[in-house]
Amino acid sequence: MGAATETFYSVIRRQGITRRSFHKFCSLTATSLGLGPLAASRIANALETRPRVPVIWMHGLECTCCSESFIRSAHPLVKDAVLSMISLDYDDTIMAAAGHQAEAILEETRAKYKGQYVLAVEGNPPLNEGGMFCIDGGKPFVEKLKVMAEDAMAIIAWGACASWGCVQAAKPNPTQATPIDKVITNKPIIKVPGCPPIAEVMTGVVTFITTFGKLPELDRQGRPKMFYSQRIHDKCYRRPHFDAGQFVEEWDDEAARKGYCLYKMGCKGPTTYNACSTVRWNGGVSFPIQSGHGCIGCSEDGFWDKGSFYDRLTNIKQFGIEKNADQIGMAAAGAVGAAVAAHAAVTAVKRLASKREDAKQDH
Amino acid sequence: MMDAVAPTSEAKPDLTAIAADAAGEQAVGRPTVYVYEAPVRICHWVNAVSILVLMVTGYLIGTPLPTVAGEASDNFVMGYIRFAHFAAGQVLAVFFLARILWAFVGNHHSRQIFYIPVHRKQFWKEVLHEIRWYAFLEREPKMYVGHNPLAQTAMFTGFTLFVAFMIITGFALYSEGTGIDSWQHKLFGWVFAIWPNSQDVHTWHHLGMWALVMFVSVHIYAAIREDIMSRQSIISSMVSGERQFRD
Numbered sequence: 344m345g346a347a348t349e350t351f352y353s354v355i356r357r358q359g360i361t362r363r364s365f366h367k368f369c370s371l372t373a374t375s376l377g378l379g380p381l382a383a384s385r386i387a388n389a390l391e392t393r394p395r396v397p398v399i400w401m402h403g404l405e406c407t408c409c410s411e412s413f414i415r416s417a418h419p420l421v422k423d424a425v426l427s428m429i430s431l432d433y434d435d436t437i438m439a440a441a442g443h444q445a446e447a448i449l450e451e452t453r454a455k456y457k458g459q460y461v462l463a464v465e466g467n468p469p470l471n472e473g474g475m476f477c478i479d480g481g482k483p484f485v486e487k488l489k490v491m492a493e494d495a496m497a498i499i500a501w502g503a504c505a506s507w508g509c510v511q512a513a514k515p516n517p518t519q520a521t522p523i524d525k526v527i528t529n530k531p532i533i534k535v536p537g538c539p540p541i542a543e544v545m546t547g548v549v550t551f552i553t554t555f556g557k558l559p560e561l562d563r564q565g566r567p568k569m570f571y572s573q574r575i576h577d578k579c580y581r582r583p584h585f586d587a588g589q590f591v592e593e594w595d596d597e598a599a600r601k602g603y604c605l606y607k608m609g610c611k612g613p614t615t616y617n618a619c620s621t622v623r624w625n626g627g628v629s630f631p632i633q634s635g636h637g638c639i640g641c642s643e644d645g646f647w648d649k650g651s652f653y654d655r656l657t658n659i660k661q662f663g664i665e666k667n668a669d670q671i672g673m674a675a676a677g678a679v680g681a682a683v684a685a686h687a688a689v690t691a692v693k694r695l696a697s698k699r700e701d702a703k704q705d706h
Numbered sequence: 707m708m709d710a711v712a713p714t715s716e717a718k719p720d721l722t723a724i725a726a727d728a729a730g731e732q733a734v735g736r737p738t739v740y741v742y743e744a745p746v747r748i749c750h751w752v753n754a755v756s757i758l759v760l761m762v763t764g765y766l767i768g769t770p771l772p773t774v775a776g777e778a779s780d781n782f783v784m785g786y787i788r789f790a791h792f793a794a795g796q797v798l799a800v801f802f803l804a805r806i807l808w809a810f811v812g813n814h815h816s817r818q819i820f821y822i823p824v825h826r827k828q829f830w831k832e833v834l835h836e837i838r839w840y841a842f843l844e845r846e847p848k849m850y851v852g853h854n855p856l857a858q859t860a861m862f863t864g865f866t867l868f869v870a871f872m873i874i875t876g877f878a879l880y881s882e883g884t885g886i887d888s889w890q891h892k893l894f895g896w897v898f899a900i901w902p903n904s905q906d907v908h909t910w911h912h913l914g915m916w917a918l919v920m921f922v923s924v925h926i927y928a929a930i931r932e933d934i935m936s937r938q939s940i941i942s943s944m945v946s947g948e949r950q951f952r953d
Contacts, residue, residue: 562886563895563896563898563899568886572885572886573885574904586778586782586785587778587779587781587782587783587785588781588783588785589774589781590770590773592773606770607770611905614904614905640903643902644903649906655768656909656912657905657906657908668909668912668913669765669768669769669912669916671913671916672912672917672919673916675916676916676919676920676923679923679924686927687927687931689842690931693842694935
């Protein structure tokens with residue numbers, strides 16, 4: 344705090360990180376963002392000259408898994424560098440200050456960096472009962488969110504909670520947990536979905552904003568294109584087995600041991616936009632499919648409400664019973680088929696009867 | 707284009723008389739009317755084949771065949787099935803578009819499947835008559851040169867709307883593979899604004915397929931039945947283009 348005029352470079356040098364390591368970090372970041380060879384020096388230049396971006400990190404209705412993921416980022420560097428790169432002025436979960444001291448920082452940042460700070464939100468506000476289901480500092484979280492969003496440059500919606508609603512917004516959503524973009528409508532919002540999002544994706548987004556002083560390019564749903572423009576399925580290392588028609592039919596069968604495609608086991612890779620199959624997790628060690636389990640689609644809208652994690656097709660609840668589209672369709676088509684057959688039979692009988700009648704009249 | 711052109715040099719048959727006089731006197735010389743022009747017939751059969759291919763391959767994409775043995779590099783089962791699905795889908799889309807264009811230049815029968823004259827009372831009266839006919843409450847069918855009002859309603863919803871829905875959701879799903887910068891995504895990506903989770907778009911695409919299965923069964927059954935019961939050609943009309951009245 345108060346160090347916001349410092350640059351990222353001066354902070355990390357003071358922490359004993361060498362210039363060589365600094366440049367390594369810049370190149371790695373440029374690579375992970377998919378930028379050209381010149382970008383590394385642009386990143387280095389920006390981090391040496393730009394004042395650090397003040398970040399306010401708030402926690403609504405959430406489980407802190409985003410924070411847990413974030414602090415495990417391997418590239419860019421480790422948490423020290425990341426926490427130095429930005430000026431993390433407020434994060435009630437990990438900050439030293441508490442109580443009124445902590446809350447005072449919010450006011451200070453709002454006044455000092457009006458329109459310049461980034462508001463990172465983990466979790467979402469519940470709106471039911473006037474927001475009483477999430478009280479933060481004696482006030483409903485939704486009020487705090489609205490106040491801080493008012494003067495923010497942009498908002499980062501961390502995780503599935505802030506982006507889509509996640510488990511607390513799953514049906515019947517008793518607290519009326521609501522994603523950020525449904526509450527704040529007048530600010531640019533970057534959605535970084537996932538439960539949690541990949542650490543390197545989170546730090547990558549932060550680095551981009553710090554480096555270029557603007558938001559990364561977003562897709563139609565407000566997610567950064569660089570990490571969310573392709574499905575898990577598109578870059579999955581098991582994809583050749585999918586194209587070949589080689590599937591795991593049940594857990595622990597021969598195909599599972601051979602690492603075939605998990606499509607039939609309900610893998611949501613074909614409908615999930617995330618970078619898991621390229622960036623992977625825990626410093627690139629593995630990701631769910633590599634560990635033998637299908638993707639559950641945690642970065643997708645309403646993934647808790649799409650039936651079992653182990654079914655390809657979503658259950659449709661509108662029909663009262665839990666059936667998927669194919670079961671309902673087949674039943675309906677069968678009913679139509681039966682109706683057609685019955686109609687044909689009646690037609691034949693009627694025709695026969697009327698022919699006989701005609702024949703009688705003729706005689 | 708002219709309406710209902712008779713293929714021979716014979717005088718145009720008096721269609722109103724045929725319709726009104728359905729139960730009455732024997733018409734002489736079995737009047738025929740040219741109803742379905744060549745582009746309409748070509749579109750019909752190309753679409754029919756495409757839809758059949760799409761249904762079979764689509765089902766197999768959702769519920770794949772049993773695992774094949776051997777190396778992944780030696781097999782391409784899902785690849786071929788998906789290719790057939792995408793190819794048939796694009797053929798259907800092109801011929802569906804062509805069919806729409808033909809509605810502007812073709813005869814008035816070619817426009818029938820693209821609208822329902824909801825504002826015309828007489829139309830609904832005749833729909834009711836057709837429903838009664840199918841419910842065995844009418845002894846004699848009315849004759850129509852083109853589609854009967856009930857058939858027109860069914861064609862508009864069951865074919866035009868459903869197929870349009872399938873083409874739109876299909877291209878949206880296809881754009882997931884071709885990428886965010888593809889023309890497919892630019893044209894059809896808005897589908898994901900309605901259903902942000904592509905899982906839901908898949909579900910609707912499945913339901914649309916089953917809706918088409920229902921339409922196709924009723925469509926084929928009604929065509930065969932009317933061919934026999936209404937004493938006018940239906941099935942051969944889609945081959946020759948001519949409708950023959952057999953009374």
